[in-house]
Amino acid sequence: MAIWSGHFPRRSYCASKCSQEPDCVSLLYNMANGSCDLFNVIYDSDDRGDVDYYWVLEDRGSRWVPESCLAVSNCSGITTDGEYWVYPIVTNRRRTKIYCHNLATEPSHFITLKYPNIFVRHDITNWIIQGQECQSAIRLPLKKAEFLKVKLQIKSMVVNGTDNTFTSLTGSKPIQYGYAHDCNGKHYTNPCIHFGTATIDTRGTGLIVDLTV
Known part of the structure; x- marks a missing residue:
């Protein structure tokens, strides 16, 4: 499937152009000025993640959503690493913003952390x-x-904490x-100063840490 996209200033143009393409989906629609962008495959969003809900359309009727970065690569031909919406089975297909890494070879899944961790x-x-x-x-x-x-294991949404690919x-x-x-002692038994700290902050990712972990 080849990648096709286009920007159109009015919704009527979108409808007209889409009818001429074998497969298309309106990925971005600007309600303020009525413009839209058409795509026939999943496309990466901007840095803020401002992408509306979408489906990928094939054969004028069948529709699907990717459950992993591998599905993104296999079904669209996209090989550019970046942020994509995926719909993991373990989340009951709820859309999740995933950074797909190594799409051209062995795709892996990461969550981009917007605040210090x-x-x-x-x-x-x-x-x-x-x-x-x-x-x-x-x-x-x-x-x-x-x-x-x-890094995430997309089938379980469990963090792979030992991966330091995107770590300083x-x-x-x-x-x-x-x-x-x-090394200054256990925090609950010694009233002494401690310097080892852990900061986990998933705000802006759409995900939270399981409180039972």
């Missing part, structure tokens, strides 16, 4: 006396990982998503 490790290199809790120093810079995107690291040892460490 940072995990800090305050490890034993900060001990003043080995094994002595509440007696550690802070030797900067602390080991840190900031995740710009986090301070220190040589990777830090897993969702994990922090502090």
